[in-house]
Amino acid sequence: MGELEETVLDAFRRGGLSRRAFLKFCAATASLLALPPAAATAMAETLARTPRPTVIYLSYQECTACLESMTRSFSPTIEHLIFNNISLAFNDTLQAAAGEAAEAARKEAMRQAWGKYILIVDGAVPMGAGGAYCVAAGQSAVDDLRHAAQGAAAIIAVGTCAAFGGIPYAAPNPTGAVPVSEVIRDRPVINVSGCPPIPEVMTGVVVYYLSFGMPALDHQGRPLAFYGNSIHDRCYRRPFYDEGRFAHTFDDEGARNGWCLYELGCKGPVTYNACATLKWNQGTSFPIQSGHGCLGCSEPDFWDKGGFYRPLSAATGHWPRGEVLGAAALGGVVVGAGMAALARSHQKTSAAKTAKEAGSPPPKEDPHER
Amino acid sequence: MSAETNLLDFARGPALEAALIILVFGIFWRLVGVLALPRTRDLSEPRVRHAWLGGVKTIFTRMWPRREFRPRILHWEAVSYIFHIGLAVVILGLVPHILLIRDITGLSWPGLPDGVITFAAGAALISLLALLAHRVTHPVLRQISNFDDYFSWLLVFTPLLTGLMAYYHLGGRYEDLLGLHMLSAELLLAWLPFSKLAHTVFFLFSRGVTGAVYSRRGARI
Ligand code: SF4
Ligand code: SF4
Numbered sequence: 001m002g003e004l005e006e007t008v009l010d011a012f013r014r015g016g017l018s019r020r021a022f023l024k025f026c027a028a029t030a031s032l033l034a035l036p037p038a039a040a041t042a043m044a045e046t047l048a049r050t051p052r053p054t055v056i057y058l059s060y061q062e063c064t065a066c067l068e069s070m071t072r073s074f075s076p077t078i079e080h081l082i083f084n085n086i087s088l089a090f091n092d093t094l095q096a097a098a099g100e101a102a103e104a105a106r107k108e109a110m111r112q113a114w115g116k117y118i119l120i121v122d123g124a125v126p127m128g129a130g131g132a133y134c135v136a137a138g139q140s141a142v143d144d145l146r147h148a149a150q151g152a153a154a155i156i157a158v159g160t161c162a163a164f165g166g167i168p169y170a171a172p173n174p175t176g177a178v179p180v181s182e183v184i185r186d187r188p189v190i191n192v193s194g195c196p197p198i199p200e201v202m203t204g205v206v207v208y209y210l211s212f213g214m215p216a217l218d219h220q221g222r223p224l225a226f227y228g229n230s231i232h233d234r235c236y237r238r239p240f241y242d243e244g245r246f247a248h249t250f251d252d253e254g255a256r257n258g259w260c261l262y263e264l265g266c267k268g269p270v271t272y273n274a275c276a277t278l279k280w281n282q283g284t285s286f287p288i289q290s291g292h293g294c295l296g297c298s299e300p301d302f303w304d305k306g307g308f309y310r311p312l313s314a315a316t317g318h319w320p321r322g323e324v325l326g327a328a329a330l331g332g333v334v335v336g337a338g339m340a341a342l343a344r345s346h347q348k349t350s351a352a353k354t355a356k357e358a359g360s361p362p363p364k365e366d367p368h369e370r
Numbered sequence: 371m372s373a374e375t376n377l378l379d380f381a382r383g384p385a386l387e388a389a390l391i392i393l394v395f396g397i398f399w400r401l402v403g404v405l406a407l408p409r410t411r412d413l414s415e416p417r418v419r420h421a422w423l424g425g426v427k428t429i430f431t432r433m434w435p436r437r438e439f440r441p442r443i444l445h446w447e448a449v450s451y452i453f454h455i456g457l458a459v460v461i462l463g464l465v466p467h468i469l470l471i472r473d474i475t476g477l478s479w480p481g482l483p484d485g486v487i488t489f490a491a492g493a494a495l496i497s498l499l500a501l502l503a504h505r506v507t508h509p510v511l512r513q514i515s516n517f518d519d520y521f522s523w524l525l526v527f528t529p530l531l532t533g534l535m536a537y538y539h540l541g542g543r544y545e546d547l548l549g550l551h552m553l554s555a556e557l558l559l560a561w562l563p564f565s566k567l568a569h570t571v572f573f574l575f576s577r578g579v580t581g582a583v584y585s586r587r588g589a590r591i
Contacts, residue, residue: 230544232544233539241484242483242484243483243484244465244481244482244483244484246465246481262465262466262469263465263469269544269545269548270378270544270545270548301379305379305382306382306383310473311466311469311470311473312466312548313382313466313467313469313470314382314469314470314472314473315382315383315386315387315470315473315474316379316382316383317382317383317384317386317387319387321473321474321475324387324391325390325391325394325474328390328391328392328394328395328398329394329395329398330398331395331398331399332394332395332396332397332398332399332400332401332402333398333399333402335395335399335403336398336399336400336401336402336403336404336405336406337402337403337406339399339403340402340403340404340405340406340407340408341406343407343408344407344408347408
């Protein structure tokens with residue numbers, strides 16, 4: 001427990017970083033979160049008092065790209081943040097220990113910080129076959145998550161798989177994968193979506209939580225500070241979209257001139273993420289800047305929306321257009337002809353009836369009818 | 371996951387497919403149904419050699435009112451033109467629309483910049499409102515208007531409005547507005563063959579047939 005009394009600032013210092021570096025880190029994070037400058041001071045003051053928290057990082061059905069992304073965070077790096085400043089008590093990918101020793105370490109860390117730790121989850125949770133598709137140390141992911149969530153102060157679902165089910169959840173979802181929020185329904189889960197999420201966003205969310213508590217979330221449970229705008233809202237190619245200048249292929253004049261990628265399937269208009277502002281690799285670039293449309297990776301079901309290279313306005317279904325619409329036309333012709341034939345025969349019978357009522361012989365075929 | 375995203379997915383997926391099937395089926399049904407109806411043969415001596423030419427001519431002459439009617443209706447004719455041209459520019463000029471048409475038919479053409487589209491959409495919207503006001507205030511027009519007229523008006527107005535709102539992110543999240551826009555346009559497509567909106571296709575036939583019949587009888591058309 002003694003360790004928990006150490007504050008975040010103490011841990012920073014112990015890691016060989018100056019108070020100045022700590023303040024710079026707070027200022028950088030505050031600006032990431034688009035907070036006013038005064039918030040950086042408030043953040044620094046709070047973090048200087050906040051006991052160093054315990055972070056338990058659990059991975060289920062995932063590809064480890066979220067962790068890859070996270071460990072490439074800006075300076076002071078996330079490695080510093082999580083190893084020296086936040087106590088990463090358990091992450092089976094990064095830690096040296098394995099097997100029973102690792103499990104024991106995790107149990108101990110959770111026991112010590114029960115009720116106070118930050119639980120980070122990446123990966124979807126398979127519910128099919130009683131959870132048998134993802135089992136570690138004899139425990140299924142779903143049971144493991146339920147148990148770990150009970151002792152967590154906050155739960156952060158990192159990556160689109162944890163936040164919305166992601167790729168394991170994609171049709172036909174053979175393992176019955178679900179997002180974290182479908183397992184933990186009785187409390188808010190902070191969704192940090194993206195495939196993977198931007199490292200600064202992950203860091204920013206953790207630091208915000210430590211400084212100010214629960215961040216404001218959008219209707220998908222994502223922190224508004226990072227997911228408040230669509231890629232399209234902030235895209236530097238937007239003027240070309242407005243002017244109607246589009247790249248038609250990946251190597252035409254439009255592509256070379258950096259015109260809008262809508263026609264090549266860009267999902268920026270319906271994708272909420274911070275790529276267009278924070279960018280990737282220390283602000284170097286982001287997918288659209290390097291010439292590829294947004295895949296919509298931070299949105300639910302991005303994998304099942306008809307295709308990455310289909311324009312947003314096009315149909316998502318992969319049905320044979322010609323055959324289906326041809327059959328509809330043929331059906332229309334048949335029904336139309338049938339109705340007309342019915343009208344003709346109805347006309348004849350009613351003509352015959354009228355003639356009979358009038359006492360004259362029924363007319364023969366109307367010679368004038370075509 | 372989210373209802374909002376699903377709205378757009380539904381609009382781009384099954385709803386679009388269903389609307390197109392109903393549209394194509396309905397147009398062929400109505401067209402063949404009407405064309406194959408029994409008609410009495412005209413026994414009079416044809417006054418002209420090629421009556422069908424009169425039909426073709428009528429398609430064009432009916433595009434503008436006859437002199438006698440002009441003082442009374444010319445301004446409404448102009449408003450109606452603004453609406454029709456505006457709508458055509460929006461439908462055929464906006465790149466996302468062209469991409470949808472390309473996806474379904476394989477046909478494609480260059481698009482127009484958004485300023486032109488916005489102007490056309492605004493003009494269409496305002497003229498549509500004016501035409502509705504005219505319809506409800508004009509005593510005769512009001513008498514001959516029925517549910518079809520008002521519902522068809524609504525189904526044309528809604529996609530225009532939601533389209534503009536989506537484009538300018540007004541009154542909601544883009545994906546919700548886009549979903550609504552697409553769904554309302556799909557409703558329009560499905561309703562089209564069975565309503566007065568079928569004139570989109572039928573006007574050629576009705577004008578052509580009327581013109582041919584009258585020109586055969588020697589009437590001035
Ligand atoms: S490239 Fe994508 S995000 Fe950028 S303006 Fe075009 S459609 Fe919008
Ligand atoms: S640009 Fe789109 S697909 Fe690419 S990382 Fe950002 S949100 Fe994901």
